[in-house]
Amino acid sequence: MTSHLHVTPIGDRVDHDTSTTEPGCACGPEVKSVTQDDGSIGWLLVHHSLDGREQGKG
Numbered sequence: 218m219t220s221h222l223h224v225t226p227i228g229d230r231v232d233h234d235t236s237t238t239e240p241g242c243a244c245g246p247e248v249k250s251v252t253q254d255d256g257s258i259g260w261l262l263v264h265h266s267l268d269g270r271e272q273g274k275g
């Protein structure tokens with residue numbers, strides 16, 4: 218069975234859509250595949266902060 222894990226910025230001012238296994242959130246999550254301990258493949262959906270902390274401008 219494939220698992221999905223959402224990683225969201227802590228304390229972000231916007232709500233992220235973590236209810237889906239698709240990267241459908243407005244922040245455009247980055248999808249990474251990870252091999253789990255049991256050898257199965259899991260998906261890591263890494264959300265980006267939308268409060269501008271990563272851009273440093275704008």
Ligand SMILES: [Zn+2]
Pocket residue numbers: 232233234242243244245246264265
């Ligand atoms: Zn998001």
